[in-house]
Amino acid sequence: MEIPLLKEIIIILGLSSIVVLICQRFKIPSIIGFLITGALAGPHGFGLIHAAHEVEMIAEIGIVFLLFTIGIEFSFAHLLRIKRMVLQGGGLQVGLTILLALALDVMIGQEVTAGIFIGFLLALSSTAIVLKLLQERQEMDSPHGKIILGILIFQDLVIVPMMLFTPLIAGKADNIVMALLILALKSVGVGVGVFFTSKWLMPRVLHLVTKTRNNELFLLTIIATCLVVAWLTSSIGLSLSLGAFLAGLIISESEYSHQAMSNILPFRDIFISFFFVSVGMLLDGKFFIGHWPIILALTLGVILLKFMTGAMAVASLKYPLRTALLSSLALAQVGEFAFVLSRSGLEFGLLTQESYQIFLAVSICTMVFTPLLIGLGPRTVDLVTRIPAVSRRTTQQKNDHLLPESTHLKDHLIIIGFGLNGKNLARAAKVGGIPYAIIETNPQTVQEYQAKGEHIFYGDATHTIILEHAHVKEARVAVVAISDPAATRRVTVALHRLNPKLFIIVRTRFVAEMEELQKLGASAVIPEEFETSIEIFSIVLQKYLVPQDEIESFTEEVRADGYQMLRSLTSRPNNARDLHLADIEISSIRVQAGSPLVGKTLLESELRQRYGVTLLAIRRPNETISNPNAETRFCEDDVLVILGRPSILQDASQLCEAPELQTSTENLG
Numbered sequence: 001m002e003i004p005l006l007k008e009i010i011i012i013l014g015l016s017s018i019v020v021l022i023c024q025r026f027k028i029p030s031i032i033g034f035l036i037t038g039a040l041a042g043p044h045g046f047g048l049i050h051a052a053h054e055v056e057m058i059a060e061i062g063i064v065f066l067l068f069t070i071g072i073e074f075s076f077a078h079l080l081r082i083k084r085m086v087l088q089g090g091g092l093q094v095g096l097t098i099l100l101a102l103a104l105d106v107m108i109g110q111e112v113t114a115g116i117f118i119g120f121l122l123a124l125s126s127t128a129i130v131l132k133l134l135q136e137r138q139e140m141d142s143p144h145g146k147i148i149l150g151i152l153i154f155q156d157l158v159i160v161p162m163m164l165f166t167p168l169i170a171g172k173a174d175n176i177v178m179a180l181l182i183l184a185l186k187s188v189g190v191g192v193g194v195f196f197t198s199k200w201l202m203p204r205v206l207h208l209v210t211k212t213r214n215n216e217l218f219l220l221t222i223i224a225t226c227l228v229v230a231w232l233t234s235s236i237g238l239s240l241s242l243g244a245f246l247a248g249l250i251i252s253e254s255e256y257s258h259q260a261m262s263n264i265l266p267f268r269d270i271f272i273s274f275f276f277v278s279v280g281m282l283l284d285g286k287f288f289i290g291h292w293p294i295i296l297a298l299t300l301g302v303i304l305l306k307f308m309t310g311a312m313a314v315a316s317l318k319y320p321l322r323t324a325l326l327s328s329l330a331l332a333q334v335g336e337f338a339f340v341l342s343r344s345g346l347e348f349g350l351l352t353q354e355s356y357q358i359f360l361a362v363s364i365c366t367m368v369f370t371p372l373l374i375g376l377g378p379r380t381v382d383l384v385t386r387i388p389a390v391s392r393r394t395t396q397q398k399n400d401h402l403l404p405e406s407t408h409l410k411d412h413l414i415i416i417g418f419g420l421n422g423k424n425l426a427r428a429a430k431v432g433g434i435p436y437a438i439i440e441t442n443p444q445t446v447q448e449y450q451a452k453g454e455h456i457f458y459g460d461a462t463h464t465i466i467l468e469h470a471h472v473k474e475a476r477v478a479v480v481a482i483s484d485p486a487a488t489r490r491v492t493v494a495l496h497r498l499n500p501k502l503f504i505i506v507r508t509r510f511v512a513e514m515e516e517l518q519k520l521g522a523s524a525v526i527p528e529e530f531e532t533s534i535e536i537f538s539i540v541l542q543k544y545l546v547p548q549d550e551i552e553s554f555t556e557e558v559r560a561d562g563y564q565m566l567r568s569l570t571s572r573p574n575n576a577r578d579l580h581l582a583d584i585e586i587s588s589i590r591v592q593a594g595s596p597l598v599g600k601t602l603l604e605s606e607l608r609q610r611y612g613v614t615l616l617a618i619r620r621p622n623e624t625i626s627n628p629n630a631e632t633r634f635c636e637d638d639v640l641v642i643l644g645r646p647s648i649l650q651d652a653s654q655l656c657e658a659p660e661l662q663t664s665t666e667n668l669g
Contacts, residue, residue: 004051004054005051005054005055005058008049008050008051008054008055011041011048011049012037012041012049012055012274012277015037015040015041015048016033016034016037016273016277019033019034019036019037019040020033020034020037023036027371028368028371029129029132029133029370029371030132030273031126031128031129031132031276031336031367032129032367032368032371034273034276034277034280035276035277035279035280035283035364035367036280037277037280038276038277038278038279038280038281038282038283039280039281039283039285040280041277041281042280042281042282042283043281044281044282044283044284044285044286044287045281045285049281052278052281055274055277055278055281056278058271058274058278059271059274059275059277059278059279060240060275061271061274062268062270062271062272062273062274062275063240063241063244063272063275063337063340064226064227064230064240064241064244064271065226065244065264065267065268065271065272066128066244066268066272066275066336067156067241067242067244067245067248068226068230068244068245068247068248068264068268069248069261069264069265069268070127070156070245070248071244071245071246071247071248071249071250071251071252072248072249072251072252072257072260072261072264073248073252073261082146082149082150082153084150084317084444085146085147085149085150085151085317086150086151086153086154087154088313088316088317089147089150089151089154089313089314089316089317090150090151090152090153090154090155090158090313091154092309092312092313092316093123093151093154093155093309093310093312093313093331094123094154094155094158096308096309096312096313097119097122097123097305097306097309098116098119098120098122098123099119100119100305100308100309101115101118101119101122101123101305102115102116102118102119103115104305105118105119113169113170113171113350114350114351116169117166117169117170117345117350117351118359120162120166120338120341121334121338121341121342121345121359121363122302122305122306122334122338123155123158124155124159124334124335124337124338124341125151125152125155125306125331125332125333125334125335126333126334126335126336126367126370127152127155127156127335127336127337128272128336129333129335129367129370129371130148130152130330130331130333130370130374131149131152133330133370133371133374134148134330134374137374137485138485138509138510139483139484139485141483142482142483142484142485142487143319143323143441143442143482143483143484144314144319144322144323144326144327144330144484145483147314147317147319147323147327148327148330148331151310151313151327151331152331155335155337156337157245159241159337159340159341160241160242160245162341163241163242163340163341163344164183164238164242166341166344166345166348166350167344167348168183169350170345170348170349170350172348186236186237186238190233190238190242190246194246194249194250197250198249198250198251198252198253198254199253202225202250202251202253202254203253203254203255205221206218206221206254206256209221210256215263218256218259218260218263219263222251222260222263222264223264223267225247225250225251226244226247226248226264228247229243229244229246229247229250230243230244230247231243233246241340275336275339276336279336279339279360279364280364282360283357283360283361283364284357287357287361288361291358291361294358295358295361295362295365296365298358298362299362299365299366299369302332302334302362302366303332303333303366303369303373304332306328306331306332306333307328307329307332308328309328310324310327310328310329310331310332311324311325311327311328313328314327314328317443318443318458319441319442319443320441320459320460321381321384321385321460322381322385322460322462322487323441323460325377325380325381325384326377326378326381329373329374329377329380330370330373330374330377332366332370332373333363333366333367333369333370333373334362334363334366334367338363339360339363342356342359342360378486378487382490385462385463409435409437409470409471409474409475410435410471410474411435411474411475411476412434412435412436412437412471412474412475412476413425413429413434413435413436413437413475413476413477413478413479414436414437414438414439414467414470414472414475414477414478414479414495415429415436415437415438415439415478415479415481416438416439416461416478416479416480416481416482416491417439417440417480417481417482417483418438418440418442418445418449418456419481419482419483421479421481421507422438422440422479422481425479425481426438426454436455437455437456437457437470437471438454438455438456438457439456439457439459439461439466439467439470440456440457440458440459441458441459441460443458446458457469457470461480461482461487461491461494462487462490462491462494463494464494464498467494467495467498468498472495472498472499472502473498473499475499475502476502476503477502477503477504477505478495478502478503478504478505479505479506479507480492480495480504480505480506480507480522481507483509485508485509485513488506488508488517489516489517489520492504492506492517492520492521492522493520493521495521496520496521496522497521500521502523503523503524504521504522504523504524505522505523505524505525505526506522506524506525506526507526507528508525508526508527508528509527509528510527510528511527513525513527514527534555538551538555541554585643585644585645585646585649586616586641586642586643587641587642587644587649587653588619588639588640588641588642589639589640589642589652589653589656590637590638590639590640590656591634591635591636591637591638591639591640591656592636592637592656592657593636593637595634595636595655595656595657596655597634597655597656598634598635598636599633599634600633600634601630601631601632601633601634602615602628602629602630602631602632602634603630603631605634605655607642607652607655611644611648611651611652611655612644612645612648613642613643613644613648613649613652614642614643614644615628615640615641615642616641616642616643617640617641618632618634618638618639618640618641619638619639619641620635620637620638620639621637640656
């Protein structure tokens with residue numbers, strides 16, 4: 001008996017594995033590999049898959065799970081932290097893209113409704129591709145990484161009203177006013193339901209489920225919640241995607257959201273791969289070959305359009321030109337949700353079959369170019385910002401009022417980047433009476449801390465004029481604590497060139513970057529990954545009772561050796577590895593009411609003679625007695641901290657128990 005769709009699934013999984021493996025070799029994102037797989041296996045390729053409609057149905061589940069996970073990751077608290085990037089940056093980017101696309105479409109003779117819908121499609125960028133590339137490049141915490149994330153969040157949210165408004169702009173509603181009123185009522189009803197479910201119902205349900213400690217039941221509950229809410233919204237005329245997002249939002253408000261996310265991710269990744277394969281199947285290779293000049297021209301046009309709108313949106317946030325250019329390059333593609341929306345446009349007559357094929361081809365081309373645009377971004381930005389006219393305008397923009405006078409700085413510290421490290425360093429400098437100046441690219445942070453009296457000013461430290469404003473030639477030390485690897489290198493070069501005697505401390509994430517930064521002029525490079533590992537192994541050695549002076553000596557040796565020791569630790573002897581006491585443990589036990597110890601002194605208890613344990617301390621509600629003497633008396637509810645072999649700690653703990661508890665324990669034994 002043949003299982004329906006089994007052949008198609010085998011073809012998709014097998015061919016995807018080969019294509020994605022080849023793509024990985026050339027550092028091409030997996031999503032592009034899935035698109036290529038669909039184009040090869042689809043009806044317009046080799047025709048290996050005939051049940052295209054059934055594959056599309058599986059792909060819809062992928063979109064449901066994708067929006068579900070976005071909903072889980074989304075929280076109102078997180079939105080409030082980056083609300084300006086999301087609302088102002090994202091809103092302006094989407095709005096400008098729609099307006100410019102509409103204007104261009106009207107100029108070439110398109111109808112206004114079709115122009116608005118095309119603007120909807122072009123406004124969306126690929127969350128999956130962009131975030132994956134930024135994570136691989138360790139740029140998620142950089143200024144442009146945070147802005148990109150904020151704009152992508154807005155785009156992921158705005159897809160919902162776009163899908164709701166598509167039938168309205170297509171004129172499929174008989175009474176637009178009534179349709180909008182019904183839509184508003186439905187939205188209010190859904191909002192009330194989501195609030196009630198997320199705050200009251202779902203936490204109780206998940207609590208009951210987790211009490212069973214049954215992982216299968218927990219997973220079934222999470223998936224059922226996703227699909228049920230999606231089905232309910234679909235049944236009242238809203239979209240499956242909206243329901244999936246709301247289901248994720250309901251889960252996100254519970255304490256079990258992280259576990260739900262980890263459980264659902266494998267399902268999402270599998271089904272979303274089917275979605276991109278299904279999109280690739282829609283691409284007509286013959287159509288692409290026959291229309292490649294116009295497709296490539298439109299691709300470049302779309303990239304330029306989105307680059308412009310993205311740059312204007314980021315510029316409105318008053319970030320430096322470098323941040324604006326890097327952000328806009330990363331957002332200059334058409335996203336996966338545009339494919340979902342385009343099907344609605346085809347259904348409601350806003351796209352013809354030919355324009356739909358052109359859209360698919362252009363969108364896929366913009367995705368293919370994305371890794372190249374992001375990879376060449378730093379070099380491109382460097383070239384642009386070195387143009388004299390651009391450089392002058394960058395350093396004399398409308399934020400000049402944020403630059404305080406710094407005429408009395410000499411032999412001072414320059415802090416570049418005012419994140420957690422920068423703030424802690426500024427506090428330490430203030431306590432130590434060290435004069436300092438702070439350079440920061442976030443205008444809101446600058447305004448906030450200037451009001452608090454901090455010597456902080458707005459500027460991009462990759463520009464020489466900004467460093468000169470901080471009197472870099474008179475400074476003694478500079479600390480570079482920013483999360484942009486490319487900018488870190490440029491700042492290091494500029495600092496060393498302007499003041500060769502300056503002691504430059506650079507914070508970086510990975511030890512692999514140390515050597516290059518030192519060649520560029522850094523005096524000391526602090527890699528976060530090894531500092532974290534030093535903190536971890538210090539705690540581990542403490543738990544194994546390695547003497548503190550040995551731990552400190554070991555960590556000093558690691559740092560003095562430029563972290564080389566940790567790279568070749570197995571080949572170098574070190575006494576600290578042999579200092580742990582594997583057969584000794586520290587334990588805490590409570591003296592219960594009725595215990596034989598109550599009222600006795602340490603000498604009378606004979607803990608060491610009878611049990612071979614050492615009493616280190618006694619913890620009481622109002623005091624802690626370290627190294628108790630022989631005359632110290634035990635009291636009820638004392639917590640004894642004892643040292644000994646694991647095999648005898650249990651015997652000693654029985655001495656602290658009440659007689660009836662000891663008897664019942666012996667009976668159980």
